[in-house]
Amino acid sequence: MSTAMLEPDHQIVEPDAEELIRCDNIGVTFEHQTILQDIDVSILRGQTIAVIGESGCGKTVFMKTIVGLVAPTTGWVSFDGRRLSDMSLVELTQTRKRFGFVFQNAALFDSMSIFENIAFPLRQNETVSDGDVRDRVMQLLSEVGLPSEVARKYPAELSGGMRKRVGLARALILRPELVVYDEPTTGLDPIMSDVINELILETRRRYPVTSIVVTHDMHTARKVADRVLMFFPRNRLAPQESQILFDGSPSDLEHAEDRRVRQFVRGEAGERLREISLESED
Numbered sequence: 001m002s003t004a005m006l007e008p009d010h011q012i013v014e015p016d017a018e019e020l021i022r023c024d025n026i027g028v029t030f031e032h033q034t035i036l037q038d039i040d041v042s043i044l045r046g047q048t049i050a051v052i053g054e055s056g057c058g059k060t061v062f063m064k065t066i067v068g069l070v071a072p073t074t075g076w077v078s079f080d081g082r083r084l085s086d087m088s089l090v091e092l093t094q095t096r097k098r099f100g101f102v103f104q105n106a107a108l109f110d111s112m113s114i115f116e117n118i119a120f121p122l123r124q125n126e127t128v129s130d131g132d133v134r135d136r137v138m139q140l141l142s143e144v145g146l147p148s149e150v151a152r153k154y155p156a157e158l159s160g161g162m163r164k165r166v167g168l169a170r171a172l173i174l175r176p177e178l179v180v181y182d183e184p185t186t187g188l189d190p191i192m193s194d195v196i197n198e199l200i201l202e203t204r205r206r207y208p209v210t211s212i213v214v215t216h217d218m219h220t221a222r223k224v225a226d227r228v229l230m231f232f233p234r235n236r237l238a239p240q241e242s243q244i245l246f247d248g249s250p251s252d253l254e255h256a257e258d259r260r261v262r263q264f265v266r267g268e269a270g271e272r273l274r275e276i277s278l279e280s281e282d
């Protein structure tokens with residue numbers, strides 16, 4: 001702790017943390033629609049980044065581009081100093097083992113027990129004895145605050161919050177260096193949302209994982225992130241404007257210079273209401 005810097009939002013980032021991810025001039029165009037343009041972002045090891053912005057602005061596309069699920073139309077993504085586009089399929093597959101994915105709907109296999117769901121990445125990627133698989137699954141269950149009896153159950157028998165925790169356990173079993181969370185609290189009540197927030201924080205305290213959290217939940221963004229990126233829809237920006245309207249600490253969001261950022265975080269429709277009514281008249 002003595003070498004670490006305490007950030008305002010209680011996150012711990014090593015002062016000499018190295019770059020883990022670099023996005024250089026990324027652009028993504030689907031058919032004729034440009035979703036991302038000129039995105040330059042550097043993410044340090046150990047950072048927890050919340051990606052916010054209104055629906056359709058490209059948050060998920062950004063996250064998928066970083067993990068190599070979407071190939072950028074321009075620019076490149078580097079992970080740990082290597083461009084994803086320079087990697088062979090085998091290297092990309094090897095690199096993806098260093099990523100953990102927590103999907104919005106937990107994406108569990110319904111026909112497998114919770115034990116088998118959590119063990120799945122381990123059995124797919126490592127040669128481990130049954131005893132070791134058992135130890136690691138049980139350890140992960142305990143890390144996400146679920147009792148060991150849950151291991152025998154099936155996804156349909158669990159609540160949404162429990163399923164999310166199982167999804168987190170599965171994402172963490174290979175001890176990934178990068179975890180991406182897609183809307184981790186969507187559909188949960190406020191208490192269960194906070195349980196998930198606490199687990200994200202606890203995971204970071206337990207080991208130096210880097211996290212990217214795509215979220216609409218401002219409470220989550222403020223609580224778990226040490227850095228927030230706010231994206232804006234490319235088609236509503238002036239040509240010279242950056243698509244990232246805010247890049248900074250969550251505590252600075254309220255006082256952001258850009259009015260669109262302040263309106264977003266306060267949940268104010270502002271002139272968007274007028275724009276939407278004009279769009280519907282066209």
Ligand SMILES: Nc1ncnc2c1ncn2[C@@H]1O[C@H](COP(=O)(O)OP(=O)(O)OP(=O)(O)O)[C@@H](O)[C@H]1O
Nearest residue numbers: 030031035053054055056057058059060061062216
């Ligand atoms: N594979 C694809 N092919 C074509 N268009 C796509 C594809 N993936 C995403 N899009 C489009 O890109 C835009 C941005 O999508 P994205 O899912 O990144 O938005 P988002 O900011 O995550 O939105 P939300 O908050 O609603 O999830 C949308 O208009 C979407 O329809």
